[in-house]
Amino acid sequence: MSWLPCADPDVDLNAPESVEMAILPRTGDIGNFEVHRALPFKEKRMVGPFIFWDQMGPGEFLTGQGVDVRPHPHIGLSTVTYLFDGTMDHKDSIGNDMRIVPGDVNLMTAGSGIVHSERTxxxxxxxxxxxxxxxxxxxxxxxxENGSPAFSHTEKQDLPSFDESGLKGRVILGEFSGVSSPVQTQWDTLYVDFHLENGGQVQIPNTTEERALYVLSGQIEIGGVTYDPQRMMVLRPGDTVTIKALSPVHMMLLGGAAMDSKRYIFWNFVASSKERLEQAKEDWREGRFDKVAGDDKEFIPLPD
Incomplete structure (x- = not known):
């Protein structure tokens, strides 16, 4: 997905001791399609390796309509696409042409540079x-960050799941509840899709250095504080945190080890130096990135 303009997220100061901060995503409306952005946030640029987080939709399209994210470049990052409903067709400049459906994982690694499009x-x-x-x-x-670009697609049935009393889920990246995802990442990463029954509880262990929860639907309670949907709760490092569902809940757990240095972002580029960002800007402006086969007639220009 290309970077889309949204207002900066905000923070909820009403948080228990085990919650470092609660981020309130800001919403953008792109052609009847809502995006809720929680990361990056001015006071929390990353949670583990996660440097960008958008909830896409839920959105509805009329006949003849759909998503059209024209070809655009990335460097220094891996995009993780995970759907709950609908489909998207991914094409990239290293020859991949893949339809993603709910429960599958697309992991596209940009390295020194890749171009892709996402369309209905x-x-x-x-x-x-x-x-x-x-x-x-x-x-x-x-x-x-300057390595070769790569792509992997893992189907839903190949991701491990767990089903316990009042709790079920799927491990997208990393390890949780004794099961490990087969998806290979370049950094210690945790990403889990949870469903909790009303009154159900789950403990988030302190074995991962940086962690956050994102509530998609339902209400949860942490340390006596209630959180509504479309909230990202950054958990305090070192704490084992108990989550209680006050209604049927769908939420995501994300995080990993703290990154090995500061990262800078411009548009769709992530780098450890501002000089690398400037080079990527110039390369896109001058047409030096590879093209997407079968989708090379248009592109997203570099923003001003």
């Missing part, structure tokens, strides 16, 4: 459709 398929546009999911970016570690 022509067959899907033949009738009304919907789209709902999370688009996130993982900053690449220093030793990989």
């Amino acid at each position: 398929g022509l067959d899907i546009r033949q009738k009304p459709s919907s789209l709902y999911g999370i688009q996130s970016w993982l900053a690449q570690p220093l030793k990989h």
